[in-house]
Amino acid sequence: MLSLALRTLHTRWVTFVGSFTALALGVGLIATMGLGLAATLEGPQRQPERFAQAPVVVKGNDTLRVPTEHGERTGKLAHPQPVAPETARRMAALGPTTEDRSFPVRADGGPKKLVGHPWSVAAFAPYTLAAGRPPQSDAEVVTTGWARPGDRLTTDRGPAIVVGTLAPPGGGRGFEDAVFWTDARAARISPVVDQLVVAADPAAVRAAVGQDTSVRVLTDRDRRFADPDPERDSEALLAVNAMLGTSGGITAFVSVFVVASTFAFAVAQRRKEFALLRTAGATPRQIRRTVFAEALLLGAVASAAGCVLGAYGAPVLAAYTVEAGIAPHWFAIGDATWPFHLAFWTGLFVCMAGVVAASWRAGRVGPVEALREAAVETRIMTAARWTSGAGLLLTALGTLAYALLADPSDLLHRKTYISRPMLLIVAFALLAPVLVRPLVRLMGWLPALLPGAGGMLIRENAAAGIRRTAAIAAPVLVTVALAGSLLGTTATLNEARAAETRQHTTADFVLTGGAGGFDPTAVERVRAVPATEVSASAPTAVHVVEEGVALIRSDARAVDPAALARTTELPVTAGRVADLDDNSVIVTEEWERHTVGSTVDVRLGDGSRKPLRIAAVMSIGTGNNGAYITPANAPGARVDRIDVRLAPGADAAAVGSALAEAARQAGGRVLTKDQWVAAEYPETKRTTRMGLLLVLGIALLYTGIGLANTLVMATSERAGEFAALRLAGATRWQVLRLVAGESLTVVLAGAVMGGLVAVLNLAGIRAALGLLGVRSGMVIPWDALGATAGACAALAVVSAAVPAGVLLRRPALL
Numbered sequence: 001m002l003s004l005a006l007r008t009l010h011t012r013w014v015t016f017v018g019s020f021t022a023l024a025l026g027v028g029l030i031a032t033m034g035l036g037l038a039a040t041l042e043g044p045q046r047q048p049e050r051f052a053q054a055p056v057v058v059k060g061n062d063t064l065r066v067p068t069e070h071g072e073r074t075g076k077l078a079h080p081q082p083v084a085p086e087t088a089r090r091m092a093a094l095g096p097t098t099e100d101r102s103f104p105v106r107a108d109g110g111p112k113k114l115v116g117h118p119w120s121v122a123a124f125a126p127y128t129l130a131a132g133r134p135p136q137s138d139a140e141v142v143t144t145g146w147a148r149p150g151d152r153l154t155t156d157r158g159p160a161i162v163v164g165t166l167a168p169p170g171g172g173r174g175f176e177d178a179v180f181w182t183d184a185r186a187a188r189i190s191p192v193v194d195q196l197v198v199a200a201d202p203a204a205v206r207a208a209v210g211q212d213t214s215v216r217v218l219t220d221r222d223r224r225f226a227d228p229d230p231e232r233d234s235e236a237l238l239a240v241n242a243m244l245g246t247s248g249g250i251t252a253f254v255s256v257f258v259v260a261s262t263f264a265f266a267v268a269q270r271r272k273e274f275a276l277l278r279t280a281g282a283t284p285r286q287i288r289r290t291v292f293a294e295a296l297l298l299g300a301v302a303s304a305a306g307c308v309l310g311a312y313g314a315p316v317l318a319a320y321t322v323e324a325g326i327a328p329h330w331f332a333i334g335d336a337t338w339p340f341h342l343a344f345w346t347g348l349f350v351c352m353a354g355v356v357a358a359s360w361r362a363g364r365v366g367p368v369e370a371l372r373e374a375a376v377e378t379r380i381m382t383a384a385r386w387t388s389g390a391g392l393l394l395t396a397l398g399t400l401a402y403a404l405l406a407d408p409s410d411l412l413h414r415k416t417y418i419s420r421p422m423l424l425i426v427a428f429a430l431l432a433p434v435l436v437r438p439l440v441r442l443m444g445w446l447p448a449l450l451p452g453a454g455g456m457l458i459r460e461n462a463a464a465g466i467r468r469t470a471a472i473a474a475p476v477l478v479t480v481a482l483a484g485s486l487l488g489t490t491a492t493l494n495e496a497r498a499a500e501t502r503q504h505t506t507a508d509f510v511l512t513g514g515a516g517g518f519d520p521t522a523v524e525r526v527r528a529v530p531a532t533e534v535s536a537s538a539p540t541a542v543h544v545v546e547e548g549v550a551l552i553r554s555d556a557r558a559v560d561p562a563a564l565a566r567t568t569e570l571p572v573t574a575g576r577v578a579d580l581d582d583n584s585v586i587v588t589e590e591w592e593r594h595t596v597g598s599t600v601d602v603r604l605g606d607g608s609r610k611p612l613r614i615a616a617v618m619s620i621g622t623g624n625n626g627a628y629i630t631p632a633n634a635p636g637a638r639v640d641r642i643d644v645r646l647a648p649g650a651d652a653a654a655v656g657s658a659l660a661e662a663a664r665q666a667g668g669r670v671l672t673k674d675q676w677v678a679a680e681y682p683e684t685k686r687t688t689r690m691g692l693l694l695v696l697g698i699a700l701l702y703t704g705i706g707l708a709n710t711l712v713m714a715t716s717e718r719a720g721e722f723a724a725l726r727l728a729g730a731t732r733w734q735v736l737r738l739v740a741g742e743s744l745t746v747v748l749a750g751a752v753m754g755g756l757v758a759v760l761n762l763a764g765i766r767a768a769l770g771l772l773g774v775r776s777g778m779v780i781p782w783d784a785l786g787a788t789a790g791a792c793a794a795l796a797v798v799s800a801a802v803p804a805g806v807l808l809r810r811p812a813l814l
Contacts, residue, residue, distance in 0.1 A: 016298070022709050023302035024309060025702060026255030027347035031310020033248030034339025036317050040241035044330060046233055048223035049175045051197065054124040056205045057218040057226045058083060058091055058196040064543055064607045066551050073551035078541035078605035079636030081214045082192040090208045095200035098124070099183070102228070103190040106156040106514040106667040111146055111177035115228065116157065118186035124197055125169050132164025138185040142166060144178045155179075156514055156667035157189050176228055195226050233328055240327045244317075246418055247694050250482065252346070253422050254699045257429065257478055258706035259350045292352070299351030303344045310343055320694075389430030396423035400764045408768035409590065409620050412493060417765065421485040424757045425478050432470040432477070432753065437463050439749040458741040468714045469746050475703035475710065476750030476792045477757070482699050483788045484758025484781060489765050491779040496769050497622045499776035500571075502677050507535070507567040507643035508652065509659055510676035514667030517638040522666035526642050529658045531650035535563035538637035542585070542627055543603040546592040554591075556605075556627040558634035567643035571625065571773055575616030584615035586628035606635050619773040700788065704795050711743065711799035719807045732808045739804040743796040751789040758785070 051057050062080035066073050083099075091097050098120050105116040119135055119142065132149040135141055142164040147153060151162040160179075168174035181189065198205050202219045209217055216225070224230050277287060314333045321327035400420070403411050410416055428435065444459025463469070511518075511526060518526075518536070527534045538558045546552050561580035564570075570577055573589065575596040580586055585602065587593075593600050594617045602612050610633065618625045631637065646655060659670045671679060725735050759780070766778040 019298060019709075020302045020305075022706055023259050023299060023347055023351055024305040025705060026259045026350070027303045027306025027343045028309030028313055029251045029255050029306075029698060029702060030248070030346055031307050031339050031343035032313040032317055033244055033251050034342050035310060035314035035333050035336065036244045036321075037241060037248060038336035038339055039314075039318065039332065039334050040237045040244065042334075044233075045221070046224050046230070047221065049125065049169070049227045050121070051124045051195075051218075051223045051226050052169060053126045054197045054223060054226075055219075056198045056200060056202050057223050058087065058198055058205065058209070059216045059218055059226050060194055061214050061216055061607065063216075064551075064603055066543070066545060066603065068545055068551070069548050073545070073549075075543050075551050075553050075603075077607050078539070079634070080194070081606060082194060083196050083215055087209070087212065087215055088193060088196055091196055091198045091200070091205065094204050094208060095198060097199070098197040099187070099193045100195040100197065100226075101186050101190040101192065102194050103186075104514075104516040105179055106516070107147075107179070108154045110153070110155075110179075114146075114177050114179060116179050116181060116186065116189065118183040119180045120183050121197065122166060122180055127166040127168065130165050130167040132162070135163055135180065135182050135185075138182060140182070142180045144168065144174055144176065146177055153179075156516060157181075236326075236328045237331075240321055240331065243321075243326060243694070246415065247698065250418065251698050251702075254478060254482075254702055256346075256350050257426070258475060258703060259347070295351050296348075299348045302351070303347035306347055307340045307344055310340070385430055389427050392423055392427035392430065396420070396427060399423075404764070404767055404771060408771040409623060411764060411768040412623060412772075417489045417761070418486060420764070421481055421757060421761050424760060425481050425754075428481075428753050428757055429470075429474050429477060432473055433466050435753055436469050436473055436746075436749050437466055439752055440469060440745055443745055443748055443752075457738055458745055461738070461742050469749070471710050472707065472714065472743070472746045472796070473750030473753065475707040476747050476789070476796075477754045479700055479703040479792060480751045480754025480785060480788050481757035483696055483784045484755055485761040486696065487781040487784045488758055488762045488779060491781055492762060492765050492769075492776075493622065495779050496774045496776040497624060498677050498680075500621050500624070500774050501680060502673070503775065504569055504571065505567070505643065505673055505677070506569055506645060507673060508646045509644040509656060509670055509672060511642040511644065511659060511663045511668055511670050512676070512679075513638075513640040516667070517640040518642065518666050518668065519638075522662065522668075523639055523642065525662040525665065526644070526659065529644075529655060529662065531647040531655060532659075533563070533566045533645040533647065535560065535567040535643040535645075536639045537564070537641050537643070538631065538634060538639045540605040540629070540634040540637040542605065542629065544591070544600060554587075554627045556585075556629055556634075558631045558637045559628055561628075561630065564628070567645045570616070570628075571619040571621060572616050573619050573773075575614070577616055577628075579615040580628060580630065581615070582630050582632040583613055585612040585633075586616045586618065587614055588618045588620050588625050588627070590620045590623075604629075604633050604635075605637060608635075621772055621774050622769070700791065704791065707792060708795055708799035711796055712803050715739065715800050715803040715807070718804075722804065722807055726808070732805075735808055736801055736804055739800045740797045743800040744793055747789065747793045747796045751785070751792070755785060 048054075060081040060083050062077050064075040064077050066075075088097065088099070099118065100121045101116075101118055103116045105114045107114055122142070127144070129142075130145070132142065139158075139160055140163045141153065141160040143162055144166050145168075147162045147165070149162050149164055153160045153162065160181075166178075166180075180186075202217065206217050209215060218226055277290075318327070318331055318333050322329060322331050400411075403416075411420075440463045441459060444456075444463075517538070523534075523536050526532075526536075536559075540556050540558050541553055542556050543551055543553050559580075561577055564580075565577045570586070572586075575586075577586065585600065587600070591600070594614065596614055596617060599611050599613050601609065603609055612629070612633070644655075644659060646652060656670065656672075663670045722735055725738070726732075730738075762778050762780065769776060
């Protein structure tokens, strides 16, 4: 039987090529994503940079360590502890020491992330002078190459002239944009000592530190923890891992979806062939064995080809993530082999699974089917398909209802709103034969009323060949549903965050600080502007241990409660903002303990432990409400935002000008309320946005290929139908218009189903926001939906018309 099927392969080569292409590309995508994920699991061993030549570095502690019942939990302090003067004196007794200070600098025309240091620490990188000389006076600086000797700089630390430039160790791009002042000038700019280089025996330094937990002693490779943002590589890899994990999950889903649909349709197209084999004496078991053997052979070859494609595609993916700024510049594909195994066996499994149900239907084909020429297909919806489709639909709706009742905020998490549409997509795909027929008849109702038989034939052909129609609509369904759900959800959440911020802010102006924020003098200048009410706030963080196990970090703001009440309307559900004092905190309902009057054990931004009474409780909202404490509980926090409300009758233009001048002197800027809302929440995070674009790009490309495959396969089997139309008097162009119109109708039906899936998902998001107290609308990305449906329509017309045109070149009598 298998040899007979193989010898007749040339008669159905289009179906074979279509199935092979779909599977090979699907496996290639899975292998590509798998190789990318494997490359994120282990990064290079980063070596010290700023202090590569330092013998010992004593660094102020920046890590919170909390013992729990299940071991020690750690977190990053919002305000790292400095090196105390007493510690510096003890270190000086052991040997020569060099004080290091790091502080943000804003220079007109300079890099965005510019940092200042004292000159004496440059030798420990070691930096080398590439031009010029060291700084010798307060007004002289040396830069890391972003400015040249002789340049005059205007900075928020005062004017300066560049007298030298540094070359980074080993050349290359360097690890920071820095400006070096004399040690004396740097000490006046930032009196706090962040780190101390000690030229002494490490054992002696550790003995001198003893049990002092306010500092860490760093030697050898641990000196990298004294570098700026030492965890940036691991954090970048984590972001890439999350993006590729999400993209890989969606890609695997789309691949499995398209491959299974393509293989099932390919087997269904061969009903007449199976009927002829049955007439020749083949048993149902032989038919099923033949289908399985063909699928196994095709699956093995196509999966192997897909692995080869993945090996070439993975470096392209890595280059894209680096170029887009998502991954570190050194990110590259490694030599992991497990992604190839995963992709190969997944492809083979999906291939076999895709023909299981179809093979059983093939085995039930009776010999009389060989005489059947009717185009109307019967019994498309089997009991198993009904059960699976209805079950998945009820599961999707049931889990949505449960989430809304139990924890609405969970629906706003990226992993949740990206994965949730999959259940609905599969459910709608399984129920497509039931949904497509009424949709096609509805959309073809008006064209069918037009003069001529074209409109009627388009409607009836699409409604009669329901298996073909459902197979063509499936790729459109998944593409439109993903585009609408993912882009619509992010747009809806962005709008919700902006609306939430707009509702909570009653200030007329918002001043945002520069690199170093606002110092006390700058804040007082703003307070001195007449006819205003001013509320200055500083970013910080607090940690709490929940359930005795988890150390939870909450972003917080240090505020004056009286001033806060005049410029902000917090979404308080219990308690009062006015009750906030130095012994209390305002929390959200997301905290484990959130009862007004109860006490919560808090670790402040500098790591100190303090019990605070809960003064008020806020709703969770979109998750950005955070916590509020007083400045006394945020030592080291620097004001970065000042909310200003106009007094009744104040001249807004005059006040705005005065505020702009005060902000300019501090390196900040003044924005109106609406400008600040737009600037604060313009779009989703870069990694999330790039990940979504990657997902949608791959989905659109792959489902487009799947759509083209299915249409070519379906159209190539309609030679007899086209010949009948030609014999009935239809011209070649009439038949082509018929094929194009039918394709457009089916694509529109798939787009409607995909849009319905997207609307259901967005309705769930909107309901969750409403339960969380956020008043905003549902954003439907009509432009993305239109572009996706338009691309599918154009591809469908071309993919159907080209093979139809080839078939119409044959004489009609054949």
